[in-house]
Amino acid sequence: MTITTRDISTVLFYLSEVLGVRVTSPTGERLGTLRDLVVQVGTDPFPKVKGLLVTVGGIPTPVYVPWDAVATIGPSGVQLATSRLDLRPFERRDGEVLLGRDVLDRQIVDVAGRRVVRVNDAQLAQYGRVLRLVAADVSTAGFLARVLPRRLIEGRLTRKLISWSQVEFFASEVPQVKLVIPHDKIARLHPADIAQLVEELAYPQASEVLASLGEPLAADTVEELEPAVSTAIISALPPADAADILEEMDPDDAADLLGELPAEQAEGLLKEMAADEAAEVQKLMTYPEDSAGGMMTTEFVAMPEYLTARQAIGRLRQQKDLPDQIYYIYVVDHEINGRLVGVVSLRQLVTAPPDTKLREIMTREVIRARPADPADEVARTIAHYNLLALPVVDEDDHLLGVVTVDDAIDVILPEEWQRRLPRLFR
Amino acid sequence: MALKDVWQAPVWQIVSRPWLSFHAWLRRPWRRLPLLSYLAILGPGLIAANAGNDAGGIATYAAAGASLGYELLWMIILITVSLIIVQEMCARMGAVTGKGLSELIREQFGPRWTVFAMLLLLIANGITTMSEFAGIAASLEIFGVTRYLSVPVAALLLWWLVTRGSYEKVERLFLVMTLAFFAYPISAVLAHPDWGAVARHALIPSFRLDRDYIFMFIATVGTTITPYMQIFVQSSVVDKGITVREYHYERVDVIVGSIFGDLISFFIIVCTAATLYTRHVTIETAADAAQALIPVAGPYAGILFGIGLLGASMLAAGVLPVATAFSITEAFGWEKGLSFNPSEAPVFYYLFTSLITIGALITLIPGIPLIQLLLIVQVVNALLLVPLLIFIVKLASDPEVMGRYRNGRLFNALAWATVVSIGALSILYVIVGVLAPLLGIPL
Numbered sequence: 001m002t003i004t005t006r007d008i009s010t011v012l013f014y015l016s017e018v019l020g021v022r023v024t025s026p027t028g029e030r031l032g033t034l035r036d037l038v039v040q041v042g043t044d045p046f047p048k049v050k051g052l053l054v055t056v057g058g059i060p061t062p063v064y065v066p067w068d069a070v071a072t073i074g075p076s077g078v079q080l081a082t083s084r085l086d087l088r089p090f091e092r093r094d095g096e097v098l099l100g101r102d103v104l105d106r107q108i109v110d111v112a113g114r115r116v117v118r119v120n121d122a123q124l125a126q127y128g129r130v131l132r133l134v135a136a137d138v139s140t141a142g143f144l145a146r147v148l149p150r151r152l153i154e155g156r157l158t159r160k161l162i163s164w165s166q167v168e169f170f171a172s173e174v175p176q177v178k179l180v181i182p183h184d185k186i187a188r189l190h191p192a193d194i195a196q197l198v199e200e201l202a203y204p205q206a207s208e209v210l211a212s213l214g215e216p217l218a219a220d221t222v223e224e225l226e227p228a229v230s231t232a233i234i235s236a237l238p239p240a241d242a243a244d245i246l247e248e249m250d251p252d253d254a255a256d257l258l259g260e261l262p263a264e265q266a267e268g269l270l271k272e273m274a275a276d277e278a279a280e281v282q283k284l285m286t287y288p289e290d291s292a293g294g295m296m297t298t299e300f301v302a303m304p305e306y307l308t309a310r311q312a313i314g315r316l317r318q319q320k321d322l323p324d325q326i327y328y329i330y331v332v333d334h335e336i337n338g339r340l341v342g343v344v345s346l347r348q349l350v351t352a353p354p355d356t357k358l359r360e361i362m363t364r365e366v367i368r369a370r371p372a373d374p375a376d377e378v379a380r381t382i383a384h385y386n387l388l389a390l391p392v393v394d395e396d397d398h399l400l401g402v403v404t405v406d407d408a409i410d411v412i413l414p415e416e417w418q419r420r421l422p423r424l425f426r
Numbered sequence: 427m428a429l430k431d432v433w434q435a436p437v438w439q440i441v442s443r444p445w446l447s448f449h450a451w452l453r454r455p456w457r458r459l460p461l462l463s464y465l466a467i468l469g470p471g472l473i474a475a476n477a478g479n480d481a482g483g484i485a486t487y488a489a490a491g492a493s494l495g496y497e498l499l500w501m502i503i504l505i506t507v508s509l510i511i512v513q514e515m516c517a518r519m520g521a522v523t524g525k526g527l528s529e530l531i532r533e534q535f536g537p538r539w540t541v542f543a544m545l546l547l548l549i550a551n552g553i554t555t556m557s558e559f560a561g562i563a564a565s566l567e568i569f570g571v572t573r574y575l576s577v578p579v580a581a582l583l584l585w586w587l588v589t590r591g592s593y594e595k596v597e598r599l600f601l602v603m604t605l606a607f608f609a610y611p612i613s614a615v616l617a618h619p620d621w622g623a624v625a626r627h628a629l630i631p632s633f634r635l636d637r638d639y640i641f642m643f644i645a646t647v648g649t650t651i652t653p654y655m656q657i658f659v660q661s662s663v664v665d666k667g668i669t670v671r672e673y674h675y676e677r678v679d680v681i682v683g684s685i686f687g688d689l690i691s692f693f694i695i696v697c698t699a700a701t702l703y704t705r706h707v708t709i710e711t712a713a714d715a716a717q718a719l720i721p722v723a724g725p726y727a728g729i730l731f732g733i734g735l736l737g738a739s740m741l742a743a744g745v746l747p748v749a750t751a752f753s754i755t756e757a758f759g760w761e762k763g764l765s766f767n768p769s770e771a772p773v774f775y776y777l778f779t780s781l782i783t784i785g786a787l788i789t790l791i792p793g794i795p796l797i798q799l800l801l802i803v804q805v806v807n808a809l810l811l812v813p814l815l816i817f818i819v820k821l822a823s824d825p826e827v828m829g830r831y832r833n834g835r836l837f838n839a840l841a842w843a844t845v846v847s848i849g850a851l852s853i854l855y856v857i858v859g860v861l862a863p864l865l866g867i868p869l
Contacts, residue, residue, distance in 0.1 A: 105533045118532070118759035141760060146537045176826060202524030203669055228667030232524065235671045262672055 293371030481561020491698030577775030602735025648808030
């Protein structure tokens, strides 16, 4: 028996050891068999057991026994404090989860280990009058404990436990009851790590995570996801939530994602989005995916040539939604509808004397692409000239967007390599 | 979960019959040319359906036509309905839950049933892998290559290609090779079958309590509704990121795919019945089966058949071991996928490697009859299919798993009818084909 006594009043045992034990009355007569434990999952890091499910006689539907009616519980059996049972069949209530039915064998996220694991067994701890779920067993030993006869394995297994406070369980695993689970533990991870976890989950659980993150983080995460995963999540989310995430994403990534969805669904989401964001995305969607137009983002910084370095830096400071990458400031001849005449790197800008005009420090020979240029050519240009971004212009040299190096890498490198590259280059 | 660690889309989707390009294409109607739409559906659809016929499929349908003539045509039509029902359930489960079949079995039936189901799957896929190596051996024997050379080379090559992640690059070649089987419908027409008899046998069921007949019957069931195919369909739906909202497209895929696939099977039977059965040729080797293509290819029939069989066998032999290893490790929650190295995911690599090794070694047993081996594998597959189908129907009709997408009442009745008839047939076969000869009862 794996009961360990940490101190006088804490008793630990595994769920697999108590499921199926006898339930007896205060006088020791057999009343039935323990089938499951009901826990309240939510904000408590170690959920409390609220009651037991017990089958009585030969009737397969279990009855509910509230925790107050339990005198003792352990691998040797359950003794009740009363012999009177409420024999009405058990019905599920919101906020309640059945440990055996809903938690065992399901996938959870081990937040500290940043991986998705399956619950093979659960550890319970009784401290005084309170019984709590304290840990998930994710080891093969935990699995074997439920397959092989107890005699065979007793004392020979090394379990591997993860504290329940380090675990995220999913409400969408139990759609029959309403559950609210804040996924704040996952939200503390890096978007790239969240994306990796999300890719391993089934899409109902994945969209549950995304919906709980808050738009900016959710958008960063979706950008990191593979197309098959991100489209599934976006189409599983309520359209309003999906639209909020799409608005926060880079327009080129949002356009790629919408392009993968069925037409009517994409149109529906565009209607839900803010008009200006939607228009931008829609424009990008008209370019073929494997062209400069399809690769480019419309988020870039352009400034007229007559500004001084000081004024330019001032504008950067004031601009609200500055793009993620501003290594290059594109220089245009007019404030409105200007043509591309040069480029200033961020380095050039901050090192230039404050009163020099942009036109004096800019590089005039700007390597550029046309929207119809094929993707691999664009990628090769970026690689050849060691650029971080390549501007895309129309026939009159009006700036349409920029292709950033991260999207170029997607074209050139196989996926396996991309994962190994440092974050800056992705 | 996602199978992307094992596979980038194409092979999965092609081998699991739903129509990759057809599907992707249907999902983006605004990029569609209205006039060409039907052609574009037919093209990739037919190719994918064709690829669903692996070595065992070709051998079984050819043998069925050669030994029983048109007699089994009616059951091809009937089993297409069953195939659609089963594949639809699996695809729907994938779309609703986003989970694979082995995961759902684990979550809903617990660890003991999972061990049972995974054991079935391991045996079914193990022997099917073996049958693909038998297909490789048989096809190359047409070209005079001994199996003692072809099988070890193919096994090593496949192992190397898959672990290196380069299998994708060659799978297109194998796929193109299987186009050779489009010669069957043409050959069937050129062989001038008795169309009256074809129609009669296709529409009017007949049944005989004869050992050979039941053997062929159940082998045909086993190769049409293979256990692995059902798991693949679900995995590929999950992998493509299809949710309930897009499921109606996928349903069309499944139905059209099953019909196309079985249409080719139908013509293989018609063709071999018209060419081989009429001349009392029994299929002992691949060269015998190849004769059915003489009306279309003349002296090149052997080459054509050999190329097709080799492509189909290599296609499936590349996918089966790795997919099986994936399903099983997934159910138990072990590290899985080719993105891990062998020391990180030992069970995955161990399973994958042993499936290839054992499959290849068995076909090397001196004197083992390859075509017979292919047929027996299909029979065992049919026997293993029944418990797997019970899992599938129970899951697909469970409101806790499927919510409002669970099987409707009529659909469920049809699904159970499929399970019961295949079950009854299996029992009948075990009595007539295994127990009776063992006990010396004449039939």
